[in-house]
Structures are given as structure tokens and as C-alpha cells.
Amino acid sequence: MKLWVIVAVGLLIHLVFFFSVFEVFFATPLVTDLTPHKSPLPPPAKRLVFIVADGLRADKILQIQPDGKSAAPFLSIEQQPFCADLQGKEVVFDTVFNESQYTWSWDTPKFLAKVTGGNQDRMFSDKYPGHMKYLAGINAKDMDTWVFDEFQKLFLEAKEDTTLQSKLSNERILFFLHLGGLDHSGYIVRPSSPSYLEHIRFVDDGVQKLVSTMEQHYGSDGKTAYVFTSDHGMTDWGAHGDGTADETLTPLIVWGPGLRKPSTETTKYADGLSEAWGLQDIRRTDINQASMAGLLAALVGIPFPKNAVLPMPDNVFDVSDEEMAQMLYANLQQLLAQVQGMREERETRSIKFAFTPFQPLSAGTLEDIKDRISRQLASKQFKEAIQECQQSISLALRGIRYYTTYDRNHLWFAVVSGYVGWMVYLVSLMFEENDVSASMPYPAQLSRRYKAGIIFFFLLLAVITFVVLFVQHTVWTQYxxxxxxxxxxxxxxxxxxxxxVFSGSLKPLLPYIALTFLGLQAGVMGFYYKQLMVLPILCFAAWPWLSKQDLLDKGIMIQWSASCVAMGVFALIPTGTRELQFNLVVIGGVLAIIVAFYVMRSFANRQLARRKQFLIYGFQILMMALAIFIMRHTAALAANDKRTPLVSQILSWIIFILAIVEPFLVTTDIRCRLFAVALAWMGPYILLGISYPFFNTLYQ
Structure with a gap:
């Protein structure tokens, strides 16, 4: 088989199995046609203001600053209850907005479009103007100013618009404000900078004015609930998407009718967060972020989202036992309906003898649970009903988890077996030209029968598998x-x-296989403990001295080992920084250009490169110089709250695209090709690598 065919097939296989990760681990089946459930009692609040400060770290708004003050005086813990999310990184909104009587939203253009579902007459959404999104150098506060101004404009219009005033006077209405400025600010100035804290004070002031407008419009009737939170945090260097505490801890500050007031705490929290934030005397309530949908629904009395995966956080409420029991029972009914719908959907499309239901929640058990709680509510045994609901909710969550991951094992097995098969095939191809393989005494007729039998066996298995998948109405991707x-x-x-041949030669290869396995494991562990990468790097440094001493020039060996040791130093440096060191990046880029000229000179002396290649190298060096200028110019613009010119953005993308193409234009000589790759990627590194903590420590 030709090499390009093997490479193309390999890329296709890896692409398919890459997308399988989302199917195996992140797919959440949605059950349709479920009956909505809500408490029959009047809700604590008539209306809800839901504010999400994108990219706001919990510690930056909750902890006491060195001056003894809070970064957000209005949203301070002394005034409002506090809940911090310690687990999830996603908020399951589900159908909270659809189930409301009316929703007003000021958000990015993509979100509400996905959940409107034909309810445009009840859901009114304004989006950020295009020039306010994702442009370097823009004043991040402008994004939040637009949201606050649009909110104020709504209530000004209501004074003249009787139709709007009528809508605003309804119950079960939501106001959703998405503040994207802090996220943008964190990318540029980092969350530990004074500018980020100043932005928090700006948001705090905006929220205070918002609350004042709400209370004035509704006459301080005590029926407005407020929820202030964030979707995610941020690392010290302005990134998110990983699982560190700085990224997953988000603040949740709620106040209004039905919500508990701040109280003191006498016990110590084992995680040390309260002490670090100066809040050790304040009672803390930690919830999973996926419980937000249940919290919003319970506050204003709308049906619980039909596909919500977690229940409402009952520990943030201050209501009577009867109200809590009815809320929890409605929430339980929603979760049990989801379990029942998942079971029925799975049973309908499964082969009868192969289906295994979640035994603790059979059809009879579901009815028994609901009947038992209904009798407790009817006889006013509310405390008993609360306890029963809490236990049953835990059971329902196990059932949802069971059916959500029902297909995971066989998908996982298929993907792993496919990967293993591809690796075995590639190793086998290495022996295709082996003389031993060619001389193995197998008769031609037996070989043809063997192949025919193998083909028939795999074809039969594939047909059977296809029929099973078809009968079960499996989604096409799983095929x-x-x-x-x-x-x-x-x-x-x-x-x-x-x-x-490979199996016969396996014994002498076992040490190499073991080292390969250990190297792969060390690489994986390096994602979690970066310092572990020092060990294999040092092994690389010692390798030529142990096995290549007679084949390599001593000067090359010294350069190799010195380079490896220098790279190992970076693995020991802590991740992240508090300051942006643009000038250091400029210095690094200039040094890279000097080294590039030195290498080009050595290539010319050894006649390793032709004129065409020297032109390519020269063009790559020019791209490096251009990247240095763009990076420094953009930094200067950002410092003065000015937008990056469109030409700089276009040139940056061109540099990135050319970095992929340029190395293929030089000769296949390994030294020339590696040099071209190094030059090509220096431009993108210069554009992206604008800070590093080691240098920051030298400046402090």
C-alpha cells in the first residue's frame, strides 16, 4: 500500500475516533414529551433578575482585599447569602426561559436563539453590537455598559408603552443579563491585575443601579429575586477550560424572597477557601452549577426544566416546611419522569432479551414512591416528605446517570479496539519487507482459504452488528x-x-515496548504534574552519551544535552503570571532571528540548502520580524483601549496559515526540514507567547 494512502486512512480513522469522544463521554440524551411539574403553592418571587458575569473568578469578588474592603461592596457577603460552585463547568439552562411567562435577555447572539423554540412572542432578546465582541484593544467595560444601558432603557420605555408595562407586571418573568466584559478584560490584563478588580467594582456599581431601578419600578414589593453568578473562572494568565480551582470556582450570590439570609459559621471548611478569602465566619453553601436551572425555576414557580440533570439546591431557601416539601416533590416528579422516559425510550429501541433496566426504579417502584410522598403531604407530614423526597431524588439521579451512560461501554470498547487494531496494523507493515516474512513456508491454496474464511467471518460479524444497530434505531454516528x-x-x-514475524520477534522488543508505554504514561501524567516531564527530558539528554558516543560528534552531543537541560528548566517553572512582559517577547524574537541567521550561515558552508530554500528561510525570518511588530503594536493599542487594526488581524492569520505550509516547501533533508519547522512556528509563538512567570519573578 502506498504511503500517502496509509497516511490518509490514518488521518480519517483518528478524526472519526476524535469525534467519538464526545459521543462516549459528553452526549446527554434528551427525552421529549415529558409532563412539566411545578409546586402547586405560590412561589417565593414573582420575577427574577439573573445576572451572569462571564469569566468572573470567585476569589476576586468574594475575598477581602489588602485594604480590608471588598472589591464589590454592594455584592459583599455581609449583605447577601453566598454559594460557590465547586464542581461543574456548565450551566444546564434547559427550558427555564421557555417556561417563563416573559423573558428579556441581553446576551451574545447565539445563546437564546438555541432555546427560543418558537416563543419569540414571549422571549425578547437583544444582542451585543458586532463591534463590541472579541476585538483586541477594545475597552471591555463598554460591553457591560451596553447591557446595563439597555436594561435601563427597557424601564424608561415602559413608562410610555402601556403594552410593555402590562407585560412587566406579570408574574413568572425573567430578566437575563450576560456581562461579557470581565471575560474579555481577564484575557487582556489578567485577573490579578488592578484593572480587573476595578472592572469588578464597575460591575458592582452597575448591579446596584439595576436593583435600584427594579425596586423603584415595582414599589419595593419584596417579590423580586436576584441571582448573580459566573459561568466560569480564569487562571492567573487569563485562560479557562481546564479543571483547576481558579477556573471552576464561581461565585453565586442570591438574595430576595424565599432565600436564606447571611449567617455566621462556627465550623471550619476543610478546603481552606473561606480562610483564604477572609470569610471563615460566614456560613457557606456549595452547590453544583448544573443545579442553577432548578434554583431559577423554584424561585419564580415555573415548571422545572424537563431535562435538568440535577435538582434544585434546597439548602439556599428559607421557606416553610410545606413549601419546601412541595418544591422538592415537584422536582422529584420531574426527575422520575425523566428516568421513566429514558427507560421507555431505551426499552422501545432495544432487543428485548438484551435490555437491562435500572432495577431500583422499576415502573412499580416509581408509583410507590410518588404514592408514599403524596400521602405524607396530604397528612401534613412535611418533614417526613422532605426527607423522603431527598432520598428519592438521589435514587433518581442514579437512574438518570445509568441511562445516560447506557451505551458507553460498548462504544468505548469499539473505539479502543479500533485504535489497537490500527496500531497493530502499522507495526505489521514494518515487517512487510522482512526477509523472514517472505520465506515463511505457507502453501498458496491454504493462504487463499485462510483469507476467504477471515473475510467471511468479519463480513458476517459486520452484518449482524449492523442489523442489531438498525433494530435498536441507533443514531447514525454509532454505526x-x-x-x-x-x-x-x-x-x-x-x-x-x-x-x-512480529510475534516471533516480540521478546527482544519487550524492553522497548515497556519504555514506550512508560513514556506515554509519563506524557499523560505531565498534563497534571508538569514537573514529571523533567525525567524523560533528562533521559533524552543522556541518551547520546550512552548509545551514540562513537557515531556522533562530541560538539553535537554537548549541544543536544545542553538544549535538553535548558528545556527541562521550563518544566519546573510555575504556570501563569500576573504581569504582561511584552518587551521580553520582543527580546526573544530578536534572539531567534539572530540564531536563524547563524544556522543559515552554517547551512551555506555545508551546502545543505539551495537558493530556493534560502529564499524560503529569509521569508520565514521576515514573518518573524512582522510578528514581533504586530505583537508589540497590539500591546501598545490595548494599553490605551484602542482596537487592533483589521490589517494586523489579517496579517496574524496569514502568519499562522503560512506556518503550516512553509515547512513542506523545503527539501526533505531532516536538518533543513526541522529548521524550516522551527522558523515557521516562531511567528505564531511570538504572537501568542506574551508572558511567562519565570521572568515575572525576576521583576518582583
Whole structure:
């Protein structure tokens, strides 16, 4: 088989299995046609203001600053209850907005469009103007100013518009404000900077004015609930998407009718967060962020989202036992309906003898639970009903988890077997030209029968698997993930001679296989403990002195080892920084250009490069110089709250795209190709690598 075909097939296989990760671990089946459930009692609040400060770190708004004051005086803990999310990184909004009587939203253009669902007459959404989004150098406060101004404009219009005034006077209405400025600010100036804290004070002031407008419009009737939170935090260097505490801890400050007031705490929290934030005397309530949908629904009395995966956080409420029991029972009914719908949907499309239901929640058990709680509510045994609901909710969550991951094992097995088969096939190809393989004494007729039998066996398995998937009405993507291993393993058995040679030669290769496995594990662990990467780097530094001493020039070996040790130093440096060191990046870029000229000179002396390649190298160096200028110019503009010119953005993308293409234009000589790759990627590194903590420590 030609090399380009193997590479193309390999890329396709890896692309397919890359998308399988989302199917295996992140797919959440949605059950339709479920009956909505809500408490029959009047809700604590008539209306809800839901504010999400995008990218706001919990510690930056909650902790006491060195001057003894809060960064957000109005949203301070002494005034409002506090809940911090310690787990999830996603908020399951589900149908909270759809179930409301009316929703007004000021947000990015993508969000509410996904959940409106034909309810445009009840959901009114304004989006950020295009020039306020994702442009370097823009004043991040402008994004939040627009949201606050639009909110104020709504109530000014209501004074003249009787139709709008009528809508605003309804119950079960939501106001959703998405403040994207802090997220943008964190990317530019970092969350530990004075500018970020100043932005928090700006948001705090905006929220205070917002609350004043609400209370004035509704005459301080005590029926407005407020929820202030964030979707995620941010690292010290302005990134998010990982699992560190700085990224996953988000503030949740709620106040209004039905919500508990601040109280003191006598016990110590084991995580040390309260002490670090100077809040050790304040009672803390930690919830999972996916419980937000239940919290919003319970506050204003709308049906609980039909596909919400977690219940409402009952520990933030201050209501009577009867109200709590009815809320929890409605929430439980929603979760049990989801379990029942998942079971029925799975049972309908499964082969009867192969279906295994979640035994603790059979159809009879579901009815028994609901009947028992209904009797307790009817006899006013509210405390008993609360306890029963809480236990049953835990059981329902286990059931939802069971059916959500029902297909995970067989998908996981299919993907792993496909990967293993592809690796075995590639190893087998390495022995295709082996003389031992060619001389193995197998009769031609037996070989053809063997191949025919293997092909028939795999074809039969594939047909059976396809029929099973078809009968179960499986989504089309799972056909690909489950059936793909069959042709891969068929190709493996087609090169059985090489497999036999490989298995016969396996014993002397065992040390190398073990080292490869350990190296892969060390690489994976390096994602969690970066310092572990020092060990394999040092092994690389010592490698030529142990096995290549007679083959390599001593000067090259010294350069190799010195480079490895220098790279190992970076693995020991803490991640993140508080300051932006643009000038250091400029210095690094200039040094890279000087080194590039030095290497080009050595290439010319050794006649390793032709004129065409020197032109390519020169062009790459020019791109590096251009990247240095763009980076420094953009930094200067951002410092003065000015937008990056469009030409700089276009040139930056051109530099990035050319970095992928340029190395393929030089000769395949390993030294020339590696040099081209290094030059090509220096431009993107200069544009992106604008800070590093080691240098920051030298400046402090």
C-alpha cells in the first residue's frame, strides 16, 4: 500500500475516533414529551433578575482585599447569602426561559436563539453590537455598559408603552443579563491585575443601579429575586477550560424572597477557601452549577426544566416546611419522569432479551414512591416528605446517570479496539519487507482459504452488528464507531505473515515496548504534574552519551544535552503570571532571528540548502520580524483601549496559515526540514507567547 494512502486512512480513522469522544463521554440524551411539574403553592418571587458575569473568578469578588474592603461592596457577603460552585463547568439552562411567562435577555447572539423554540412572542432578546465582541484593544467595560444601558432603557420605555408595562407586571418573568466584559478584560490584563478588580467594582456599581431601578419600578414589593453568578473562572494568565480551582470556582450570590439570609459559621471548611478569602465566619453553601436551572425555576414557580440533570439546591431557601416539601416533590416528579422516559425510550429501541433496566426504579417502584410522598403531604407530614423526597431524588439521579451512560461501554470498547487494531496494523507493515516474512513456508491454496474464511467471518460479524444497530434505531454516528474496527482488523489479518514475524520477534522488543508505554504514561501524567516531564527530558539528554558516543560528534552531543537541560528548566517553572512582559517577547524574537541567521550561515558552508530554500528561510525570518511588530503594536493599542487594526488581524492569520505550509516547501533533508519547522512556528509563538512567570519573578 502506498504511503500517502496509509497516511490518509490514518488521518480519517483518528478524526472519526476524535469525534467519538464526545459521543462516549459528553452526549446527554434528551427525552421529549415529558409532563412539566411545578409546586402547586405560590412561589417565593414573582420575577427574577439573573445576572451572569462571564469569566468572573470567585476569589476576586468574594475575598477581602489588602485594604480590608471588598472589591464589590454592594455584592459583599455581609449583605447577601453566598454559594460557590465547586464542581461543574456548565450551566444546564434547559427550558427555564421557555417556561417563563416573559423573558428579556441581553446576551451574545447565539445563546437564546438555541432555546427560543418558537416563543419569540414571549422571549425578547437583544444582542451585543458586532463591534463590541472579541476585538483586541477594545475597552471591555463598554460591553457591560451596553447591557446595563439597555436594561435601563427597557424601564424608561415602559413608562410610555402601556403594552410593555402590562407585560412587566406579570408574574413568572425573567430578566437575563450576560456581562461579557470581565471575560474579555481577564484575557487582556489578567485577573490579578488592578484593572480587573476595578472592572469588578464597575460591575458592582452597575448591579446596584439595576436593583435600584427594579425596586423603584415595582414599589419595593419584596417579590423580586436576584441571582448573580459566573459561568466560569480564569487562571492567573487569563485562560479557562481546564479543571483547576481558579477556573471552576464561581461565585453565586442570591438574595430576595424565599432565600436564606447571611449567617455566621462556627465550623471550619476543610478546603481552606473561606480562610483564604477572609470569610471563615460566614456560613457557606456549595452547590453544583448544573443545579442553577432548578434554583431559577423554584424561585419564580415555573415548571422545572424537563431535562435538568440535577435538582434544585434546597439548602439556599428559607421557606416553610410545606413549601419546601412541595418544591422538592415537584422536582422529584420531574426527575422520575425523566428516568421513566429514558427507560421507555431505551426499552422501545432495544432487543428485548438484551435490555437491562435500572432495577431500583422499576415502573412499580416509581408509583410507590410518588404514592408514599403524596400521602405524607396530604397528612401534613412535611418533614417526613422532605426527607423522603431527598432520598428519592438521589435514587433518581442514579437512574438518570445509568441511562445516560447506557451505551458507553460498548462504544468505548469499539473505539479502543479500533485504535489497537490500527496500531497493530502499522507495526505489521514494518515487517512487510522482512526477509523472514517472505520465506515463511505457507502453501498458496491454504493462504487463499485462510483469507476467504477471515473475510467471511468479519463480513458476517459486520452484518449482524449492523442489523442489531438498525433494530435498536441507533443514531447514525454509532454505526461508524462500532463498524469501523471490522475493516481495520480485517486489514490486520490480511498481513498475518508480518504479524507472525512480529510475534516471533516480540521478546527482544519487550524492553522497548515497556519504555514506550512508560513514556506515554509519563506524557499523560505531565498534563497534571508538569514537573514529571523533567525525567524523560533528562533521559533524552543522556541518551547520546550512552548509545551514540562513537557515531556522533562530541560538539553535537554537548549541544543536544545542553538544549535538553535548558528545556527541562521550563518544566519546573510555575504556570501563569500576573504581569504582561511584552518587551521580553520582543527580546526573544530578536534572539531567534539572530540564531536563524547563524544556522543559515552554517547551512551555506555545508551546502545543505539551495537558493530556493534560502529564499524560503529569509521569508520565514521576515514573518518573524512582522510578528514581533504586530505583537508589540497590539500591546501598545490595548494599553490605551484602542482596537487592533483589521490589517494586523489579517496579517496574524496569514502568519499562522503560512506556518503550516512553509515547512513542506523545503527539501526533505531532516536538518533543513526541522529548521524550516522551527522558523515557521516562531511567528505564531511570538504572537501568542506574551508572558511567562519565570521572568515575572525576576521583576518582583
Amino acid at each position: 461508524i464507531y462500532v463498524l469501523l474496527p471490522y475493516p481495520i482488523w480485517l486489514a490486520v489479518f490480511d498481513v498475518y505473515r508480518q504479524m507472525l
